[in-house]
Amino acid sequence: xxxxxxxxxxxxxxxxxxxxxxxxxxxxxxxxxxxxxxxxxxxxxxxxxxxxxxxxxxxxxxxxxxxxxxxxxxxxxxxxxxxxxxxxxxxxxxxxxxxxxxxxxxxxxxxxxxxxxxxxxxxxxxxxxxxxxxxxxxxxxxxxxxxxxxxxxxxxxxxxxxxxxxxxxxxxxxxxxxxxxxxxxxxxxxxxxxxxxxxxxxxxxxxxxxxxxxxxxxxxxxxxxxxxxxxxxxxxxxxxxxxxxxxxxxxxxxxxxxxx
Numbered sequence: 001x002x003x004x005x006x007x008x009x010x011x012x013x014x015x016x017x018x019x020x021x022x023x024x025x026x027x028x029x030x031x032x033x034x035x036x037x038x039x040x041x042x043x044x045x046x047x048x049x050x051x052x053x054x055x056x057x058x059x060x061x062x063x064x065x066x067x068x069x070x071x072x073x074x075x076x077x078x079x080x081x082x083x084x085x086x087x088x089x090x091x092x093x094x095x096x097x098x099x100x101x102x103x104x105x106x107x108x109x110x111x112x113x114x115x116x117x118x119x120x121x122x123x124x125x126x127x128x129x130x131x132x133x134x135x136x137x138x139x140x141x142x143x144x145x146x147x148x149x150x151x152x153x154x155x156x157x158x159x160x161x162x163x164x165x166x167x168x169x170x171x172x173x174x175x176x177x178x179x180x181x182x183x184x185x186x187x188x189x190x191x192x193x194x195x196x197x198x199x200x201x202x203x204x205x206x207x208x209x210x211x212x213x214x215x216x217x218x219x220x221x222x223x224x225x226x227x228x229x230x231x232x233x234x235x236x237x238x239x240x241x242x243x244x245x246x247x248x249x250x251x252x253x254x255x256x257x258x259x260x
Contacts, residue, residue: 005040026098063100084111114197118179178250199233223252
């Protein structure tokens with residue numbers, strides 16, 4: 001193994017200074033397999049980012065909170081999010097993996113990111129305490145000019161939240177997954193979030209399905225929107241036909257439950 005620099009800053013400001021020299025080290029589950037390619041690591045464990053608290057109607061989860069900690073938090077977190085954390089990785093990895101690391105390294109098959117998108121989660125980044133929707137963060141994270149450190153994920157509890165997936169085995173990552181939430185509306189109509197995962201670089205919102213459900217609770221048309229979204233989502237794991245059909249079935253199933 002090639003030698004590399006190890007830094008363990010005591011403040012977020014110092015960690016930000018070091019980001020140009022290496023990569024952040026949280027749980028290490030994604031970093032360890034490619035350690036030979038990393039010139040330096042910035043260990044984040046002394047930054048105090050491992051807390052979870054409720055602030056009015058918002059749950060603030062530190063970026064260094066372990067996934068297993070979230071699985072075990074029955075008092076603050078909804079069961080759907082806890083089960084998504086359980087589906088993300090095995091127990092040993094959940095005891096290492098952090099929420100911030102999971103978000104930054106996730107691809108389209110991430111149950112946790114799929115559910116967080118449905119919950120309209122917000123990310124707080126330093127410097128500047130910048131506030132980004134999770135959707136915006138996923139769009140920016142792989143850009144060459146991206147520079148920042150997630151310190152916190154904030155979310156509100158929706159009125160309804162469900163997640164389902166299909167996979168080769170119960171413990172496998174999903175081939176197709178759907179998270180659906182009903183968010184507080186404007187008083188005249190309900191707001192829905194429909195997120196489809198299992199393929200690509202990140203889960204995606206099915207905004208047409210959200211509109212169909214919000215404006216008339218049109219379940220069949222919402223399911224068709226999901227089918228079209230994955231009409232070309234074939235890869236070595238599953239065909240596009242299989243994914244499109246499964247997406248349609250899952251959206252229809254959850255939409256029937258959420259509107260029932």
